[in-house]
Amino acid sequence: xxxxxxxxxxxxxxxxxxxxxxxxxxxxxxxxxxxxxxxxxxxxxxxxxxxxxxxxxxxxxxxxxxxxxxxxxxxxxxxxxxxxxxxxxxxxxxxxxxxxxxxxxxxxxxxxxxxxxxxxxxxxxxxxxxxxxxxxxxxxxxxxxxxxxxxxxxxxxxxxxxxxxxxxxxxxxxxxxxxxxxxxxxxxxxxxxxxxxxxxxxxxxxxxxxxxxxxxxxxxxxxxxxxxxxxxxxxxxxxxxxxxxxxxxxxxxxxxxxxxxxxxxxxxxxxxxxxxxxxxxxxxxxx
Ligand SMILES: [Zn+2]
Numbered sequence: 001x002x003x004x005x006x007x008x009x010x011x012x013x014x015x016x017x018x019x020x021x022x023x024x025x026x027x028x029x030x031x032x033x034x035x036x037x038x039x040x041x042x043x044x045x046x047x048x049x050x051x052x053x054x055x056x057x058x059x060x061x062x063x064x065x066x067x068x069x070x071x072x073x074x075x076x077x078x079x080x081x082x083x084x085x086x087x088x089x090x091x092x093x094x095x096x097x098x099x100x101x102x103x104x105x106x107x108x109x110x111x112x113x114x115x116x117x118x119x120x121x122x123x124x125x126x127x128x129x130x131x132x133x134x135x136x137x138x139x140x141x142x143x144x145x146x147x148x149x150x151x152x153x154x155x156x157x158x159x160x161x162x163x164x165x166x167x168x169x170x171x172x173x174x175x176x177x178x179x180x181x182x183x184x185x186x187x188x189x190x191x192x193x194x195x196x197x198x199x200x201x202x203x204x205x206x207x208x209x210x211x212x213x214x215x216x217x218x219x220x221x222x223x224x225x226x227x228x229x230x231x232x233x234x235x236x237x238x239x240x241x242x243x244x245x246x247x248x249x250x251x252x253x254x255x256x257x258x259x260x261x262x263x264x265x266x267x268x269x270x271x272x273x274x275x276x277x278x279x280x281x282x283x284x285x286x287x
Contacts (some may be wrong), residue, residue, distance in 0.1 A: 102180075233273075
């Protein structure tokens with residue numbers, strides 16, 4: 001694996017480390033002295049005393065190699081099988097909350113589950129159309145079993161694992177429940193590295209849209225009566241609903257550039273929605 005890694009990652013620094021590493025584990029002397037224990041490193045070469053940042057970088061590189069070996073409980077080492085929504089989150093053997101690495105692609109490399117936010121909340125299809133009520137119900141069910149209060153006094157590691165898991169579940173929910181955050185997250189899952197930057201670029205390259213937004217902002221500032229306020233909000237709601245529907249189509253048809261443009265527009269109309277909320281109290285509107 002090390003040689004393959006060095007071949008595929010031609011960074012001089014890494015290559016030197018890998019070569020030294022390979023030498024240290026494959027010298028004839030070592031094979032002789034450790035005939036039954038496989039490759040055991042008895043001394044650490046000076047080039048391997050790296051700053052932590054480089055160690056992390058290398059470990060990330062290595063983790064990129066797919067080694068399917070299932071998910072095991074960090075505490076009792078029991079293999080965890082995937083069947084229900086809690087299987088990878090709570091060990092059925094010892095009852096410990098599990099550690100997961102969110103943001104991955106759902107695989108189980110190196111014994112840890114790496115779900116996307118969708119997978120973490122048991123949503124099979126990574127699409128823009130999600131049932132937010134259903135998500136909220138899932139989160140309530142999961143938090144009933146995984147809430148940190150349930151693990152208080154059960155050991156530091158259990159407490160930390162439950163806290164991490166609980167906050168990840170909340171983060172997954174807040175991301176997927178918000179149409180804009182969900183859209184940005186979906187862009188990320190489809191390989192867009194900087195969704196926010198790309199969205200801003202889309203906006204600045206559309207002068208007519210900027211003009212439209214300016215006009216709407218001016219109209220908003222001039223709102224004086226409840227009737228006008230309600231009319232403006234109704235229009236804004238309609239636009240946002242239409243944009244969400246368009247975004248769903250764009251993602252379904254995998255039209256990523258189109259999705260970016262729609263999301264950019266959604267962001268602006270969503271800002272208008274926030275401004276409308278502020279104005280509501282100023283105009284003493286009660287709903
Ligand atoms: Zn366990």
